[in-house]
Amino acid sequence: MTDAPAAQSPVTAGPTPAFVLVRPQMGENIGGAARAMWNFGLDRMRVVAPRDGWPNEKAVAMASGAGRLLDEAGHFDSVREAVADCDYVFATTARMRGITKPVMSPERAMEHARAIVAQGGKVGVLFGPERAGLENDDVVLANAIITVPVNPDFPSLNLAQAVLLNAYEWQRQTADVVPEVVEMAKTDWASNIEVQKLGDHYEEMLDQAGFFFPEHKAASMKAVLRNLWSRMPLTQSDVAVFHGMMRQMKRWKDRS
Template sequence: MPTGAPQPSFVLIRPQMGENIGAAARGMWNFGLDRMRITSPRDGWPNQKAVAMASGAGRLLDEAQLYDSTAAAVEDCTYVYATTARPRGLTKPVLSPEAAMSDAAERIARGEKVAVMFGPERAGMENEDIALANAIINVPVNPEFSSLNLAQCVLLTSYEWRRASADIVHERMDAEQDIATQAEVEKLAEHYEGALDTAGFFFPEEKAANMKVNLRNLWSRMPLTQHDVRILHGVMRQMVRWKERG
């Protein structure tokens, strides 16, 4: 069964290749979307090529809703977006994928039922399809090569939905080790400061205090793990032992 998470339905209008439907399912599920609707697939339904390409997201295909027209696929929705790269002479708001999915998230939070339509691979949606939409999603692609594959467009829109609807961690330490505490970094700084002081590094004397502050600042800028700290302690201990042996 579909997840209970509020989300838009993605409507594939007359898709032509089963592989693209399967790849679209993968793209949706990568970002937590599982409401797929399909109208009049050219090669029939179910489609084994779609299943093979879905690879892990086959549940979306099993639960996809099949319709015989665009109007039927969106008739229960309160707001519909149409993804298209070409101006069609229809006066509608035109949004980037980012703005559209942010708007969709707000609408869904208010209880609206939202759909995003994606046209067939060969020529995209017809004006009759786009006329059913309330707004257009236009991807800011290279104007000299503006055609997006169906699955690519679904993936891009799915990603923007995730950005708009979930708490995203934009920067983190990708490490299994625990991050070093301030106390551990302080002990490392003291170790190096003591060894460097013995070696006569802090010279001349009137600049020593400032040099020590700069060194402490260097340690504080480094996102050290506990493993990093142990290695750096070991490096300095070995250097001191080597000097003493000499």
């Protein structure tokens, strides 16, 4: 059996790898895997010989908004059948089994998967059952192994966690993921002149308060403060607050 044709995902346009859950034991983990896949735009799931049969009500309940992946998931009796149409297969495992194969991180594996898919190839990624993972007979069907750099004293990953890690790397390899953004909260960054005027305000008030002492150190102290202001990523709102603080302190001093 093959999986049903999948619509383009809302996150990653075009073909995506098939994530193959091999003999999964718990419906909740199948549903969790579906959610993880859908979070990152993957919509081709294949399920091999699930312990509790198929379809699985617990998987549906856990999948929540990602239930469509389960509806369209391919159901297979063996791993060989599940990857028969794949041009390249990865096996996810934390154990080295004396099998000579390339071993990749999720990042490198999904980069390789992207290149294969871009050339029109089909990629499958095998995930083993929760209790013991993939068996050697499963791994020998793969072209390469994916190993996550986890704590060697506790290498076991939950099925949905393993799926999520690889799904994230797939999206990261195929989408423009901005490494850092700042939510501006209805303000804009302060311009250079606005920061300069803020420095002028503080320098004037601190000078009146006798802060720049002794006199022969005044120039270097002012330079330190100017450098401080220029290093700070100030918004227009921040500048207004700093001006307001200084004005309020002056009012308090004038009343005393």
